[in-house]
Amino acid sequence: MEESLPQHVLDLHRQLNQYSYEYYVEDNPSVPDSEYDRLMNELIALEKEHPEWITPDSPTQRVGGEPLKAFRKVTHDVPMLSLGDVFSEEELLDFDRRVRQAVGDDVAYVCELKIDGLAISLTYEKGVFVLGATRGNGTIGEDITNNLKTVRSLPLVLPEPIDLEVRGEAYMPKRSFERLNEERSRNGELLFANPRNAAAGSLRQLDPKIAAKRRLAVFLYSSGRFDRESITTHYGLLESIRELGLPVNPESRRCKTMQEVFDYIKEYTEKRDALPYGIDGIVVKVDSMAQQRQLGNTVKSPRWMIAYKFPAEEVVTTLEAIEVSV
Numbered sequence: 611m612e613e614s615l616p617q618h619v620l621d622l623h624r625q626l627n628q629y630s631y632e633y634y635v636e637d638n639p640s641v642p643d644s645e646y647d648r649l650m651n652e653l654i655a656l657e658k659e660h661p662e663w664i665t666p667d668s669p670t671q672r673v674g675g676e677p678l679k680a681f682r683k684v685t686h687d688v689p690m691l692s693l694g695d696v697f698s699e700e701e702l703l704d705f706d707r708r709v710r711q712a713v714g715d716d717v718a719y720v721c722e723l724k725i726d727g728l729a730i731s732l733t734y735e736k737g738v739f740v741l742g743a744t745r746g747n748g749t750i751g752e753d754i755t756n757n758l759k760t761v762r763s764l765p766l767v768l769p770e771p772i773d774l775e776v777r778g779e780a781y782m783p784k785r786s787f788e789r790l791n792e793e794r795s796r797n798g799e800l801l802f803a804n805p806r807n808a809a810a811g812s813l814r815q816l817d818p819k820i821a822a823k824r825r826l827a828v829f830l831y832s833s834g835r836f837d838r839e840s841i842t843t844h845y846g847l848l849e850s851i852r853e854l855g856l857p858v859n860p861e862s863r864r865c866k867t868m869q870e871v872f873d874y875i876k877e878y879t880e881k882r883d884a885l886p887y888g889i890d891g892i893v894v895k896v897d898s899m900a901q902q903r904q905l906g907n908t909v910k911s912p913r914w915m916i917a918y919k920f921p922a923e924e925v926v927t928t929l930e931a932i933e934v935s936v
């Protein structure tokens with residue numbers, strides 16, 4: 611993308627991306643917002659004079675777009691399935707027994723944290739981010755591309771010009787949630803009850819400039835269309851997605867036995883409150899893709915995965931903010 615840009619424009623890209631990383635990922639900006647805005651306005655002006663200098667990965671392409679009137683509907687060509695939930699170790703052992711009856715005893719699992727956010731789908735064409743959509747009912751979702759472009763941890767351009775559709779969870783880190791509610795409280799607005807509602811309200815914003823301020827984040831955990839025959843396990847898929855510079859949760863772990871699964875659940879039940887994002891359980895997936903195919907899916911969810919839900923925390927029900935786009 612950068613071969614034909616003047617050095618000054620390249621410098622602006624690098625400087626803005628550096629400040630953006632400090633602000634959104636490290637939460638520790640080295641310059642005030644006014645300096646960031648000054649450089650951004652300089653780049654916008656240069657691109658206006660020289661449209662041929664606008665590249666898909668230019669920092670100006672993140673918070674583009676005027677507010678939408680409504681979201682376009684999107685059909686998922688590979689339906690986004692739902693999860694079977696269980697609440698006890700006994701039910702997890704039943705799941706393990708069913709899996710072993712179907713595929714035999716040589717089975718390994720991958721445990722993932724169950725991020726408490728909203729399921730989304732991302733499509734890259736020739737390495738360029740072209741479509742971001744909500745899960746919706748699994749078949750029809752909403753086009754929220756402009757809002758997902760504001761998620762700094764999502765690359766606008768991949769290091770390889772490949773076609774790819776990946777799926778994951780959009781969420782609001784706890785720190786962003788606290789900041790947002792402090793601001794809303796100062797403005798006398800209704801508070802969000804939890805980070806999941808705040809993320810849902812933010813993704814539903816028709817104005818990407820508002821979504822950009824909400825500091826949303828994403829973890830990816832699966833793929834729709836991703837023809838890499840070299841990938842034969844779920845864990846290998848996660849590594850391939852991570853190698854493309856896409857955000858994948860670092861806590862996922864391959865487990866050879868159910869005892870290792872129980873240990874993982876115990877470990878993250880204890881670590882849960884210290885995590886910088888909300889989780890509401892643990893997802894257990896059969897690692898081998900061949901075995902996943904053997905097990906197949908029921909009408910609504912795969913037979914090769916299960917979601918263990920943590921016991922519901924005692925919460926005081928507060929008046930929940932349901933943010934609608936104006």
Ligand SMILES: CC(C)(C)c1nc(N2CCN(c3ncccn3)CC2)c2cc(C(N)=O)c(N)nc2n1
Nearest residue numbers: 691692693722723724725726729779831832893915
């Ligand atoms: C792609 C598969 C089916 C394997 C899958 N599906 C998931 N979900 C489906 C149902 N979803 C859903 N959402 C709303 C209504 C009904 N189902 C919400 C995501 C997963 C969610 C998480 C997570 N939360 O961290 C995860 N680590 N792995 C997932 N894996």
